[in-house]
Amino acid sequence: MPTSLTHDDPAALGPYRLIARLGSGGMGTVYVARSAGGRTVALKTMHAGIATDPAARTRFRLEVDAARVIGGQFGARVMDADPLAETPWLATEYVLGPALDEAIEACGPLPERSVRALGAALCSALGQLHRSDIVHRDLKPSNILITAYGPKVIDFGIARAIGDDRLTRTGAAVGTPAFMSPEQATGQDHDAAGDVFALAGVLVYAATGHGPFGYGQAADLLYRVRYGEADLSGVPDSLVPLLARCLSKDPLQRPGIAELAAHLHDGQGEFAEQLPESLLAEIGRRAVDVWQIVPQRLPAPPDNPGPVPVAAGPGSRPSRRGFLAMGGLLAASAAVGGGVWWRQGRTSPDAPPQGGGSTATGSNAEKTRNLDPLWQYGMGFNSSSIWALTVPHVVDGTVLVPTGGNTEGVGPTDGEAKWQATTWETGWQMVVADGRVYRLSRTGITDDGIGSPVALETANPRDGETIKTLARFAGTNDQLEAQQLLCVFDGVAYAAVGEGKTSPLGLFLTTHSFTLRAVDIRTGEILWSKPLPKRPYKSERLHFLAAKAVGSRLVTLQEVEEWKVRVVVRDTRTGAVVWDKPYDVLNPEPLRSAIAADDSHLYLGGARLRALRVRDGEEVWATEAGGRYSPPTLKTGVVYAVREGAGLTTVDADEGEVLWTEQGGEVDEASTGWRPIVGTRYAYYKNGALLRALSLSNHRTALTYKTDGEQFYEDAQTKLLLAVDNDYVTAYPLR
Numbered sequence: 001m002p003t004s005l006t007h008d009d010p011a012a013l014g015p016y017r018l019i020a021r022l023g024s025g026g027m028g029t030v031y032v033a034r035s036a037g038g039r040t041v042a043l044k045t046m047h048a049g050i051a052t053d054p055a056a057r058t059r060f061r062l063e064v065d066a067a068r069v070i071g072g073q074f075g076a077r078v079m080d081a082d083p084l085a086e087t088p089w090l091a092t093e094y095v096l097g098p099a100l101d102e103a104i105e106a107c108g109p110l111p112e113r114s115v116r117a118l119g120a121a122l123c124s125a126l127g128q129l130h131r132s133d134i135v136h137r138d139l140k141p142s143n144i145l146i147t148a149y150g151p152k153v154i155d156f157g158i159a160r161a162i163g164d165d166r167l168t169r170t171g172a173a174v175g176t177p178a179f180m181s182p183e184q185a186t187g188q189d190h191d192a193a194g195d196v197f198a199l200a201g202v203l204v205y206a207a208t209g210h211g212p213f214g215y216g217q218a219a220d221l222l223y224r225v226r227y228g229e230a231d232l233s234g235v236p237d238s239l240v241p242l243l244a245r246c247l248s249k250d251p252l253q254r255p256g257i258a259e260l261a262a263h264l265h266d267g268q269g270e271f272a273e274q275l276p277e278s279l280l281a282e283i284g285r286r287a288v289d290v291w292q293i294v295p296q297r298l299p300a301p302p303d304n305p306g307p308v309p310v311a312a313g314p315g316s317r318p319s320r321r322g323f324l325a326m327g328g329l330l331a332a333s334a335a336v337g338g339g340v341w342w343r344q345g346r347t348s349p350d351a352p353p354q355g356g357g358s359t360a361t362g363s364n365a366e367k368t369r370n371l372d373p374l375w376q377y378g379m380g381f382n383s384s385s386i387w388a389l390t391v392p393h394v395v396d397g398t399v400l401v402p403t404g405g406n407t408e409g410v411g412p413t414d415g416e417a418k419w420q421a422t423t424w425e426t427g428w429q430m431v432v433a434d435g436r437v438y439r440l441s442r443t444g445i446t447d448d449g450i451g452s453p454v455a456l457e458t459a460n461p462r463d464g465e466t467i468k469t470l471a472r473f474a475g476t477n478d479q480l481e482a483q484q485l486l487c488v489f490d491g492v493a494y495a496a497v498g499e500g501k502t503s504p505l506g507l508f509l510t511t512h513s514f515t516l517r518a519v520d521i522r523t524g525e526i527l528w529s530k531p532l533p534k535r536p537y538k539s540e541r542l543h544f545l546a547a548k549a550v551g552s553r554l555v556t557l558q559e560v561e562e563w564k565v566r567v568v569v570r571d572t573r574t575g576a577v578v579w580d581k582p583y584d585v586l587n588p589e590p591l592r593s594a595i596a597a598d599d600s601h602l603y604l605g606g607a608r609l610r611a612l613r614v615r616d617g618e619e620v621w622a623t624e625a626g627g628r629y630s631p632p633t634l635k636t637g638v639v640y641a642v643r644e645g646a647g648l649t650t651v652d653a654d655e656g657e658v659l660w661t662e663q664g665g666e667v668d669e670a671s672t673g674w675r676p677i678v679g680t681r682y683a684y685y686k687n688g689a690l691l692r693a694l695s696l697s698n699h700r701t702a703l704t705y706k707t708d709g710e711q712f713y714e715d716a717q718t719k720l721l722l723a724v725d726n727d728y729v730t731a732y733p734l735r
Contacts, residue, residue, distance in 0.1 A: 002032050002293050007300035013089045014082055015435070016043055019295050027056075032094065032293055035435040036396050038717055040094040041079050045087050060088045066134050067092060067154075068490065073551060073599050074125030075153050076145070078490065079434055081522070095152050096287040100206060101141035107278040109209045112236040116265045117274035118151055119203045123261035125153045126199065130192045130257060137190050139198040140179040141205050148272040148283055177221035178211045182249050185222045193251035196260060200246030201230075208234035212247055371705045374720070374731040375415030379403050391427030392722045392729055394715035395437055396461040399722070401729055402430050402439075404481075407464045412718045415731060421464030426481065428542065430459075433488035437461050438521070440485050440495060441469070442478050451479035454497045456519060471524035473497045473517060482508060482542055486516075486556070489549035492572065493519050496532060496543050508535035514543060518554075518575060528575035533560050545588055548595040553614050555602055557583065557591050565591065567602065569617065579617035586628070593675040593711065596634040601653065603639050605629035605672070609651055611639075621656025630672035630685070640676045642685045648676060648694050662694055665701045677714045677721055679734045684712065684721055691723065691732060705732050 002020035009018060009031070016033035022042060023030050027050060033043040050056045061083040067090065068078050076092035083090070098106065100118075110118065122144065129136060136143075136153065143155040177185070179201040181194035204212040212230035213221055230247040232240050242263050246254050255263070272280060379390065379401060393400040398418060399410040404426040409418040424442035431438045441455040454476040458467040473495070476483075479502040486494040500512035512535070518527040532543050545557040545565065554570045565583040570576060585591065585606050596603040601611045601620060609629045610622040623629075629649075630642040638659065639651045647662030647670045669688035676685040682693040682702060686709070693703035707730065709723025714734050721734040 002289075005031075005295075005297040007298055009297070010087070013043060013045060013087065014080060014085070014091070016041060016080075016091055017295075018043070020293050033091065035079075039079070039435055041091040042076065042094050044090045044092070046089075048087060051086070051088055057083065057088060060090070063155075064090050066129070066136075070125060070128050070153060071490070071551060074121075074128050074150075080491075092154075095145045095147060095154075097145050097147035097152075097283045098286055099142045100144040100146055100151070100202065103146050103279055103282060104141065104206065104209050106282050107276065109234070110206045110279070111276060112207070112239065114274050114276060114279075115203055115207045115236070115239065117271060118146075118206055119199065120261045120265035120267060121150045121271065122153065122199055122202070123257045123264065125151070126192075126195050127257045127261075130195070135191060135195050136198070137184065137194070138176055138179075139195055139202060140176045141202055144202065146275075146279065146283065148275070148280065150271045177218045177225065178213060178215070180222070180225050181251070182226045183251060185225045191251070192257065193254050196246050196254045196257065197248075197251075199260070200243045203239070203243060204230070204232060204235055204247075207236060207239065210234075371703060373705060373707075373723075374733060376728050376730045377401065377408075377410050377415045377417070378728055379408070390724050390729065391430070391711075392713055392724065393430060393432040393437070394718055394720065394722075395432045395435060397718075398461045399720075399729070399731075400430070400432070400437065400461060400464075402427050407459075409461065409464060410729070412715075412720055412731070415729075419463050423459075423464055428484045431485050431488050431493075436488075438470075438485060438488050438493060440478070440483050440497070441466070451477045451502065454478045454483055454495070456485070456493055456495065456521070470521050471519045471526070473519075473526070475499050477502065480512065482512075482514070484542060484544055486544055486547035486554075487549055488521065489572075491521055492527065492549070493521050494547060494549065494554060495519070503538075508537070508539040510534065510537050516543075516570075516575065518572070527573075530570075530575040536562060541588075545591040546593070546595045548597055550597050550614060551599040553578065555595055555597050555614065557588075557595065559588065563588060567604070567612070567617070569602075569614065578615075581612070581617050587673075590631050590673045590675070593631050594633070596632045596639065596675070598634065598653075603632045603634055603653070605631045605641050609639065609641055609643075609649075609656075611653070611656060623651065623656065623658070628672055631675040633675045633678050635678045640678050640683055642670050642672050642676055644670065644672055646670070647687070648683055648685060648699075660699050662701075663699045665692070665694075673710065674712055677712050677734070679714070679716075679719075679721075681735045684732075684734075686710075686712070691721075693735070707732075 002022055005018060005021060012018060016035055019032040019034055021029060021031055028044060028046040031043045033041050046056065046060055064081045064083055067075055071077065072093065076095050078092055080091040082088065126136065138155065143153060145152045145154060179198045181190055181197035184190040184194050201212045213224040213228060214231060232243060235243060246260065248254050390401060390403055394412060397412065399412050401408040401410055402425050406420050407423045407425065408420045411418055425439045429440040437459040439457055439459055441457050454473040455469050456471045457469050460467050476497045476499050480498045483498060484496040486496065496514055496516050498512050498514040500509060503509045514532040515529045516532055517529045520527055539562060541559050541562050543558060547554065547556040549572055552572050554572050556568045558566055558568045560566050565585055565588050566580055567583050568580045569578045571578055583604060583606065597614060600614055602614055604610045607628055608622045608625050609632060611620040612618065613620055627644040627646060632639045632641040634653060637653050639653050641649055643649045645667060647665060647667035649661045650659045651657065652659055671686040674686065676683050681696060683696060684691055684693050686707065689706065691705040691707040692701055695702040707723050708725045709730055711724045713722045719734045721732040723730045
């Protein structure tokens, strides 16, 4: 649990402000920290004395690499890291859940169904590592965090590549004795079979509260691991033969990860359903506590006085129903990744907002029409570029408005201009990710029509100025207006960049060549580059409408031919196309709004509402035809879309069953031209000349606002819904 900072802990590391300590050991300290944008992370550092050892630094770098390999589904997603800093550090998502040993101590041993679900999920996590030729080597209860979405494996301090013994002294046992494999206990090679042995020990502990080789001094434990029989007393009878095989002294007698998973669980149902009520309550308590952590620091010793400590607020225990209801919101705010089975729980708000505005249902909704927005901002410069659609971004207390000429900083509470910078990027050349602003730079108009190589930069949201150039794309022309920064995810930026002479109005020429490139934002290394199809002469269509990275896949909506959209999904590691399917839409423009996808499924509108598997593109479910759907929005296990002739419609993300449809309102003018925006109490979409706010509790219109907006964006932190037209950005309350 978090404790106060000491008087000599640093105030910040990298862009993160330290809030509290999570723990400290011989190698380093783990802190709770927050970014400028409010993201809570767990930040691991290395002690200064150890950081002077090159081998220790190498271990730390390998730990960062292994954490990135396992990713956010089965581990704590890496948000940022600087292993080369004077004090090396690693920032990961703050996982909302206790370690397995803390969970067992608080709630007692797990029932068989929970042990089986936990084991199968951990098999998936280890499989992810082993497919990348990495073994964990220190799997134990304290390195497994339990969330309602599934377990997450952490602490890769001694993980290494299979067969790589450069950082292991011959004959030395490295790891935790109580959960070591026999081969690891004798300093021999520990491969994937060794992780299976450790996993079995973890499952014995989860089922009984004790390890398979008891307690005691390290030497005693190592002897028992090498020569003694595992203690399986208390393990459910049906699991004993399987775990006994896993704990065989001979690695060749142990089952593989896939075989073990198949014997443990079929993967059906949600992970939370497999957990006992007491553990769910403990997870919920941890989720609440993270928001009540107040920065606090212990006073310095008397001869070095420091600040007075500030006490953190008390926590509370939500019920199972309450925890599941708030799960989606907490997950979004704290960057919790999806698990093996779990889908985020659905909220059902049932009360009007506090303060301004009025509520109505049925025909009474007409009385709420034409409510005024919070503010409206007139864009001072609007580029003549046909691609210069404004996409506002909210970061660090500022609304960024890139217009294709200037980027303008606007106050989120009053809509007043704070600053203006001539930076030339359009909305498609700027991305905000993890509280940072990324953009493709343009140096301005040049006479030779060639320009400079496109640069990827970070920008300061307080003045629009460049902070740092992260990478340069060799052989490109930054004067081509059709460059696109698609997204930034897990330390990698994806961009469509081109070469060739600049054309009038930025139109495509047959001499232009564009590539899709992935670049490591930490090193500037181009990870891969893939050619994109030629655009017809003087085409006005960009290569991509939208993109999103999920897990190991880059999902894109791409116009391979003019006005013909295809879903093209690539492997994020290589750029290779994994699958490619047509997307039947009458008008591609609404697809610019966003992609609705998680690690498992991609959700599409059009003639039907559909779910496709991300891994292979196979259709999981589809609604019946009849009335076209807008691009969908995914939130807390529910797919929201506007349907012609029906208005807002919601569908269960897993099964494709219609949950409810808008009631009591005129739907003839329901617009399918943009995805709906979903808050905590209301869902918003354009209906005629109005922005309609629909209650998520009674499914009727509660509020309406006059609007000229055509595109709509939301920011949960500032609780703003931003509407964009050709001349204005207009703000409405997001509730």
